[in-house]
Amino acid sequence: MHNILLLAFEYMKIGAVAIGGGYTVIPFLYYLVEKYNWFNVSEITQMIAVSNLTPGPIGINMATFVGVKVGGALGSLFTTIAFMIPSVIIICCLAKFLKKNKENKYINHVMYGLRPAAVALIGVAGLKIMNTTFFHFEKFKTSHNFFDIISLKAFILLAVFTLIGLKLKKNPMILIVMAIVLGCFIRI
Amino acid sequence: MSSEDKTSEIKRISLLKLFWIFFKIGLVLFGGGYAILPFLKSEMCDKEKICTMEEITDYYALSQCFPGLVAGNVSMFTGYKARGVAGAIAAVTGVCLPAYLSIVLIFSFLSVITHYPIVQSIFSVLDIAVCVLIFLTILELWNFSVYDKFTTLIFILAVSAALLNVSPFIIVISAGLLGLFRHFAFPKKAAPCCSTQCSENSEEKEHEEDA
Numbered sequence: 001m002h003n004i005l006l007l008a009f010e011y012m013k014i015g016a017v018a019i020g021g022g023y024t025v026i027p028f029l030y031y032l033v034e035k036y037n038w039f040n041v042s043e044i045t046q047m048i049a050v051s052n053l054t055p056g057p058i059g060i061n062m063a064t065f066v067g068v069k070v071g072g073a074l075g076s077l078f079t080t081i082a083f084m085i086p087s088v089i090i091i092c093c094l095a096k097f098l099k100k101n102k103e104n105k106y107i108n109h110v111m112y113g114l115r116p117a118a119v120a121l122i123g124v125a126g127l128k129i130m131n132t133t134f135f136h137f138e139k140f141k142t143s144h145n146f147f148d149i150i151s152l153k154a155f156i157l158l159a160v161f162t163l164i165g166l167k168l169k170k171n172p173m174i175l176i177v178m179a180i181v182l183g184c185f186i187r188i
Numbered sequence: 189m190s191s192e193d194k195t196s197e198i199k200r201i202s203l204l205k206l207f208w209i210f211f212k213i214g215l216v217l218f219g220g221g222y223a224i225l226p227f228l229k230s231e232m233c234d235k236e237k238i239c240t241m242e243e244i245t246d247y248y249a250l251s252q253c254f255p256g257l258v259a260g261n262v263s264m265f266t267g268y269k270a271r272g273v274a275g276a277i278a279a280v281t282g283v284c285l286p287a288y289l290s291i292v293l294i295f296s297f298l299s300v301i302t303h304y305p306i307v308q309s310i311f312s313v314l315d316i317a318v319c320v321l322i323f324l325t326i327l328e329l330w331n332f333s334v335y336d337k338f339t340t341l342i343f344i345l346a347v348s349a350a351l352l353n354v355s356p357f358i359i360v361i362s363a364g365l366l367g368l369f370r371h372f373a374f375p376k377k378a379a380p381c382c383s384t385q386c387s388e389n390s391e392e393k394e395h396e397e398d399a
Binding site: 015018046049050056061073080090117118120122126127130166173175178180 | 215216218250251252253255258259260261264265268277280284285290298306309310311313314316317318320321325326330333334338340343344347351356359360364365369370371
């Protein structure tokens with residue numbers, strides 16, 4: 001129970017600062033891994049993949065996933081609700097405020113500074129995932145073969161997925177399904 | 189005054205109906221919040237006539253600038269337009285419930301199947317796809333996030349801080365403070381935007397920088 005409340009509190013903090021949609025939550029998941037050891041890094045990418053396959057906003061999918069992982073059914077309920085509370089309060093106040101006056105320069109300036117930081121955080125989260133899938137330092141240590149460090153297959157797949165992704169903008173579903181089909185045949 | 193006139197014109201919609209509409213949207217919303225716009229348009233503009241497409245686009249731009257999920261925030265704005273705070277809560281519960289239920293259902297059998305080698309292989313390919321998705325998200329956010337010298341500076345600072353394992357909370361909060369600091373340091377510069385014109389303005393500024 002103590003864990004659940006702690007997680008809910010952490011997730012409420014995340015909900016208050018995660019700007020720009022579900023992917024902004026990812027860097028905070030790494031932060032949770034480092035701080036609490038509730039789950040591990042490979043489970044984060046698993047969460048992202050599963051969240052892309054299931055209906056609904058990705059952030060909610062991930063919050064529920066983390067919640068179930070740490071505290072079962074009760075944990076998921078607490079985490080999801082805690083995650084939404086800050087944005088519910090903020091958006092309701094904002095909607096009320098916007099009814100009266102259209103724009104506020106202070107808010108604009110804070111957001112102006114926040115957005116590049118959010119992009120940077122997402123980018124570093126992506127780099128961390130790349131680090132585990134594209135570079136195999138463990139394998140190099142045992143085989144001493146220099147070519148084992150970089151996974152060539154992974155880079156080819158990266159190029160293919162990027163090309164497809166750029167073509168099918170805003171439909172990540174297809175990309176995920178393709179990755180699952182390919183995963184049945186290719187071993188990285 | 190005109191806004192009050194408009195609200196009185198809006199057709200009253202029951203909270204349950206509002207919840208049900210958003211529950212249906214949440215059920216078909218795959219791969220994140222960015223796909224919500226066409227559904228909102230058909231349900232809230234065309235069928236229920238609660239708000240116009242322009243309003244939804246405004247809500248969408250604002251949602252990306254404020255904490256929380258884009259899909260959740262857009263739903264709350266639209267729900268608020270229809271029925272105030274209660275409407276916002278009904279809408280966001282509706283849109284989030286399918287996501288919650290599906291993960292709770294999937295989780296129980298996911299933990300059983302992850303031990304099979306083929307499942308592990310699938311997940312390693314999925315990792316790469318996830319990298320690409322993150323990369324594409326950055327491309328999408330880039331235009332209205334990093335577009336002048338100051339935002340580039342914040343971007344570089346934030347990347348280095350994140351690589352040095354600084355807590356993301358500290359990064360986000362100090363970036364916000366830096367944005368505010370810029371306002372007091374250079375008060376004469378035009379306020380950066382946070383509305384639908386965002387992407388247009390940023391493109392203009394990009395061109396200026398290039399020239």
